[in-house]
Amino acid sequence: MESQIQQIHQKLVDKEISCVDLIQEKLSALKENTYNTVNSLLTELALDRAAKVDAKIANGDTIGLLEGIPFGIKDVYMLQGTYATASSDLLKNYKSAYTATAIQKLLDAGAIPVVKENCDSFGHGSSSENTIFGAVKNATNPELVGGGSSGGSAVNVAKDYTVFSIGGDTGGSVRQPAGYNNVYGLKPTYGRISRYGLMAYASSTDCVGPIAKSAEDIRIVLNAMSGKDTKDQTTYPSEAIKQESILNTASIKTVGYFKNFVENEAIDASIKTDFLMSIEKIKSKGIQVKELDFFKSDILVSTYYTLAMAETASNLSRLDGTNYGDRIDDKDLKESYAITRSEKFSEETKRRIVGGNQVLSQGFSDEIYLKGLALRDAISENFEKDFNEVDIILSPVTPNTPPKIGDSLKAPLTMYLSDAYTVGFSLGQLPTLTVPQGTETGLQVTAAKNNDELVLKFANFLKDTI
Amino acid sequence: MSKIMTVDVLSSIKGAQPSEAVSKLFDVIKNAQTANNAPNNNHNNSVSLNNLRDDVVIESSALEKQIIKDNFPKEKNGYLVVSKVIDA
Numbered sequence: 374m375e376s377q378i379q380q381i382h383q384k385l386v387d388k389e390i391s392c393v394d395l396i397q398e399k400l401s402a403l404k405e406n407t408y409n410t411v412n413s414l415l416t417e418l419a420l421d422r423a424a425k426v427d428a429k430i431a432n433g434d435t436i437g438l439l440e441g442i443p444f445g446i447k448d449v450y451m452l453q454g455t456y457a458t459a460s461s462d463l464l465k466n467y468k469s470a471y472t473a474t475a476i477q478k479l480l481d482a483g484a485i486p487v488v489k490e491n492c493d494s495f496g497h498g499s500s501s502e503n504t505i506f507g508a509v510k511n512a513t514n515p516e517l518v519g520g521g522s523s524g525g526s527a528v529n530v531a532k533d534y535t536v537f538s539i540g541g542d543t544g545g546s547v548r549q550p551a552g553y554n555n556v557y558g559l560k561p562t563y564g565r566i567s568r569y570g571l572m573a574y575a576s577s578t579d580c581v582g583p584i585a586k587s588a589e590d591i592r593i594v595l596n597a598m599s600g601k602d603t604k605d606q607t608t609y610p611s612e613a614i615k616q617e618s619i620l621n622t623a624s625i626k627t628v629g630y631f632k633n634f635v636e637n638e639a640i641d642a643s644i645k646t647d648f649l650m651s652i653e654k655i656k657s658k659g660i661q662v663k664e665l666d667f668f669k670s671d672i673l674v675s676t677y678y679t680l681a682m683a684e685t686a687s688n689l690s691r692l693d694g695t696n697y698g699d700r701i702d703d704k705d706l707k708e709s710y711a712i713t714r715s716e717k718f719s720e721e722t723k724r725r726i727v728g729g730n731q732v733l734s735q736g737f738s739d740e741i742y743l744k745g746l747a748l749r750d751a752i753s754e755n756f757e758k759d760f761n762e763v764d765i766i767l768s769p770v771t772p773n774t775p776p777k778i779g780d781s782l783k784a785p786l787t788m789y790l791s792d793a794y795t796v797g798f799s800l801g802q803l804p805t806l807t808v809p810q811g812t813e814t815g816l817q818v819t820a821a822k823n824n825d826e827l828v829l830k831f832a833n834f835l836k837d838t839i
Numbered sequence: 840m841s842k843i844m845t846v847d848v849l850s851s852i853k854g855a856q857p858s859e860a861v862s863k864l865f866d867v868i869k870n871a872q873t874a875n876n877a878p879n880n881n882h883n884n885s886v887s888l889n890n891l892r893d894d895v896v897i898e899s900s901a902l903e904k905q906i907i908k909d910n911f912p913k914e915k916n917g918y919l920v921v922s923k924v925i926d927a
Binding site: 453454466467468469470471603604606607671672674675676678679682686690693694695696697698699700702703704705706707709710711712714715718723724725726727728730731732734737740741744745747748751785786789 | 844846847849850851852853854855856857858860861863864865867868869871873886890891892893899902903906907909910911912913921922923924
């Protein structure tokens with residue numbers, strides 16, 4: 374299996390490269406890059422940790438698999454003493470007071486953080502243009518968007534500036550940029566990885582998600598970050614996924630796909646053709662393929678955005694410039710709150726906060742918010758029924774290829790609708806992985822809750838099949 | 840105070856107005872058919888009472904306390920300065 378982590382680990386152990394040289398090479402490449410992927414470099418921290426890894430190797434000590442491996446962090450995670458801006462004007466000078474659990478676990482395993490990565494501000498966007506650090510450019514064609522919200526993370530992996538990166542996925546923010554830049558990106562089952570230290574967007578679907586160049590590297594990083602954490606009470610205990618278990622793909626018998634996803638007029642013709650061709654290749658391997666019924670795309674998108682906006686309006690109410698962030702003083706406290714939030718939030722963030730407060734307010738909550746919750750339950754029940762019939766649900770990642778930089782900011786509704794294939798699985802809290810195969814923006818592999826292992830197993834099967 | 844609070848007041852964002860793009864999303868929800876409008880809570884993530892974390896005070900490290908102070912927007916003569924809290 375093409376694991377970059379394994380390869381670099383071996384080179385470090387064999388003393389073919391020094392860790393300091395490796396980290397310096399990545400830092401230089403990040404510094405010089407023109408894709409706008411970097412919010413801040415972690416030069417001092419990274420080189421200090423690299424020197425310690427080199428000292429250990431020189432001393433003849435054994436090093437762990439992740440020890441010395443350079444990785445990137447979406448700029449919505451806390452890493453003590455480093456900037457955590459959420460790509461926003463409000464938090465542009467904010468420093469993390471503590472470290473997120475997921476990141477701490479990677480540090481404990483010896484991995485080396487090299488960069489805080491550009492993204493849509495507070496995760497609000499699908500193109501990584503809603504940022505004060507400049508629009509992230511696509512790794513293949515710099516005139517196109519890098520995708521979002523974890524755009525900087527996906528591009529860094531695609532360009533080999535990082536070996537893996539840690540994105541965040543609320544409605545597709547790891548899977549869609551992974552698809553746009555031809556890399557792997559996993560949204561694990563909700564609760565598998567602690568959200569402690571990840572800035573909250575929509576707490577009921579926020580997930581920590583790794584981005585890498587192989588399913589094997591996704592497995593390694595997922596195992597390192599997973600587990601119950603008392604600081605996030607929605608986490609659950611999980612067992613490590615073994616390499617052997619994802620290599621044996623014989624247990625997958627049935628695959629389903631939503632026929633309304635591909636019979637939709639909004640889907641790009643080549644993505645549709647390529648997807649159906651992938652289905653035929655899977656059938657030719659003796660796997661049974663079933664067409665499934667699902668909710669219409671506009672209902673999925675509207676349900677997701679209604680609930681996500683309600684949650685983000687609540688989560689971001691704490692950002693008022695009182696205790697941290699940039700504050701603009703006015704005549705009294707209330708006015709200071711209002712002017713700070715008006716001036717320091719982006720248009721897209723304000724749009725979502727206002728939408729969230731609309732649906733939570735009296736007169737709207739029954740008609741929209743509570744109905745959205747009921748729809749979410751119906752969507753989850755639909756998934757439970759489907760996974761009694763199929764092992765895996767396969768879908769395209771996006772209906773279209775990446776838009777040009779500048780187009781999404783002009784048409785927010787079009788941007789929301791571009792999330793049609795990712796948001797349903799987020800509402801279902803299911804494990805779902807983008808693999809860079811099958812269509813121009815990849816394929817999305819989804820399994821039942823807590824079955825992250827099966828998702829990785831099927832990714833291996835696809836590697837040999839398509 | 841008026842009984843009706845507008846979205847700009849609710850959101851603490853000056854001049855905020857509902858957006859057309861978001862209203863279109865809400866219209867889809869309003870018109871959607873659901874078998875039951877009340878959420879049935881089957882899929883909520885709840886924590887059992889036996890599984891709640893201990894209610895203990897954890898002392899922050901000196902570094903954490905210092906960073907929290909550094910993040911405070913305004914400081915004067917060693918004091919952290921807040922906005923005037925008197926309602927105009």
